[in-house]
Amino acid sequence: MIQTDILIIGAGPCGLFTVFEAGLLKLRCHLIDALPQPGGQCSEIYPKKPIYDIPAYPSILAGDLVDQLMEQAEPFKPGFTLGERAEMIEKDEEDQFILTTNRGTKHRAPIIAIAGGLGCFEPRKPPVENLANFEDKGVEYIIKDPEFYRDKRVVVSGGGDSALDWTIFLAEGVASEVTLVHRREGFRGHLDSVQKVMNLAEEGKIRLLTNAEVMGVDGDDHLQTLKVNHKQEGEMTLETDHWVPLFGLSPKLGPIADWNLNISKNAVEVDTFDYSTNVPGIYAIGDINTYPGKLKLILCGFHEATLMVQSAFRRIYPDKNLVLKYTTVNGVNAF
Amino acid sequence: MSIIKVTVIDREGTPHELDAPTDMGMNMMELCRSAELPVEGTCGGMAMCASCHLYVRSGHPIPEKSDDEEDMLDEAFHVTDESRLGCQIHLADDLDGLTVHLAPVG
Numbered sequence: 001m002i003q004t005d006i007l008i009i010g011a012g013p014c015g016l017f018t019v020f021e022a023g024l025l026k027l028r029c030h031l032i033d034a035l036p037q038p039g040g041q042c043s044e045i046y047p048k049k050p051i052y053d054i055p056a057y058p059s060i061l062a063g064d065l066v067d068q069l070m071e072q073a074e075p076f077k078p079g080f081t082l083g084e085r086a087e088m089i090e091k092d093e094e095d096q097f098i099l100t101t102n103r104g105t106k107h108r109a110p111i112i113a114i115a116g117g118l119g120c121f122e123p124r125k126p127p128v129e130n131l132a133n134f135e136d137k138g139v140e141y142i143i144k145d146p147e148f149y150r151d152k153r154v155v156v157s158g159g160g161d162s163a164l165d166w167t168i169f170l171a172e173g174v175a176s177e178v179t180l181v182h183r184r185e186g187f188r189g190h191l192d193s194v195q196k197v198m199n200l201a202e203e204g205k206i207r208l209l210t211n212a213e214v215m216g217v218d219g220d221d222h223l224q225t226l227k228v229n230h231k232q233e234g235e236m237t238l239e240t241d242h243w244v245p246l247f248g249l250s251p252k253l254g255p256i257a258d259w260n261l262n263i264s265k266n267a268v269e270v271d272t273f274d275y276s277t278n279v280p281g282i283y284a285i286g287d288i289n290t291y292p293g294k295l296k297l298i299l300c301g302f303h304e305a306t307l308m309v310q311s312a313f314r315r316i317y318p319d320k321n322l323v324l325k326y327t328t329v330n331g332v333n334a335f
Numbered sequence: 336m337s338i339i340k341v342t343v344i345d346r347e348g349t350p351h352e353l354d355a356p357t358d359m360g361m362n363m364m365e366l367c368r369s370a371e372l373p374v375e376g377t378c379g380g381m382a383m384c385a386s387c388h389l390y391v392r393s394g395h396p397i398p399e400k401s402d403d404e405e406d407m408l409d410e411a412f413h414v415t416d417e418s419r420l421g422c423q424i425h426l427a428d429d430l431d432g433l434t435v436h437l438a439p440v441g
Contacts, residue, residue: 045381127439160410184405
């Protein structure tokens with residue numbers, strides 16, 4: 001069991017800055033994030049985009065901001081549980097939260113800070129009828145182990161790097177038959193990946209269906225056929241063992257919706273005094289919270305994190321006095 | 336002119352006629368959000384999600400799609416020849432009378 005003072009859900013900019021502010025008060029933090037790397041949206045969606053409204057940075061790339069926040073948090077030795085989604089919370093007899101992830105990792109802390117941004121990033125599922133009936137029975141949104149596809153017939157959908165890369169990988173001696181289905185003629189992946197896919201198609205090693213979309217799934221216990229709509233050739237049926245639709249990730253509020261928190265419009269309601277939620281000991285900061293006048297800005301999240309840790313400290317140590325100390329006077333005392 | 340009329344047909348088929356300012360640097364995603372129509376605008380307008388996917392129903396002279404927009408539409412569903420990302424349609428005077436239809440979510 002991982003024990004900490006503040007369990008932060010979401011390792012985006014707001015969660016990372018919480019580690020620093022909590023560290024100044026000698027509180028330890030552990031971060032949980034569904035993505036495999038810290039940084040949240042900044043790393044996942046727009047690492048190469050400049051941000052212009054971080055105080056004192058006329059311009060900073062989102063990816064660089066994350067690097068800087070990691071460096072700033074480093075003296076306080078945050079723990080990370082990455083690639084796992086915070087799933088369930090309960091209270092133990094000492095009034096501490098026990099948080100379990102979707103992979104069963106358990107964490108224990110007196111305080112939970114939800115800094116979940118837009119929510120958990122989950123694979124985008126195509127709107128195909130009966131799709132859910134074939135999930136894990138031939139339809140997979142993520143390729144975990146390519147060996148799973150050895151000597152199988154696989155259809156991949158999508159036009160981005162992951163669709164191209166997996167098509168190439170599976171075509172090179174793994175799957176018995178690979179088909180790539182894409183909505184339009186052009187691909188948005190790296191040029192060399194696109195070229196490789198074109199070459200594989202010319203050599204007859206894959207079947208490439210552009211201007212086409214999968215419209216239906218069918219089979220008995222397991223996926224057997226896909227109905228594909230081709231712009232020029234009309235409807236066709238593909239026999240296959242697997243379909244892997246790769247349409248990127250989109251954020252969903254996820255399990256926290258079931259934690260008895262007051263939610264309005266996909267955001268957690270908080271008291272602006274200390275960003276506490278209706279559940280004592282659980283706070284919400286950054287893009288995931290809402291209150292009158294809320295602005296979804298990184299800089300506002302930083303402010304919220306700073307006030308929140310003060311309240312968290314008082315909750316953990318009700319008898320201790322808390323005096324604001326300036327880093328300029330005291331420096332940063334690493335753990 | 337600094338106000339144009341734009342019609343947004345929501346997912347239930349109800350048209351909403353909106354007054355759209357053309358001098359505030361707004362785009363269609365922002366206009367829909369400010370009118371509290373159900374447009375998420377998850378990425379904030381960087382053409383990096385597809386939550387403002389809509390169909391342009393009137394033949395207005397909207398600038399061609401950028402590669403970014405075209406790429407992002409690859410991750411959207413229900414894409415047709417009329418598909419655009421609302422965040423990439425900047426409100427300008429020559430779009431007076433524009434009619435768009437919100438695309439299904441998911």
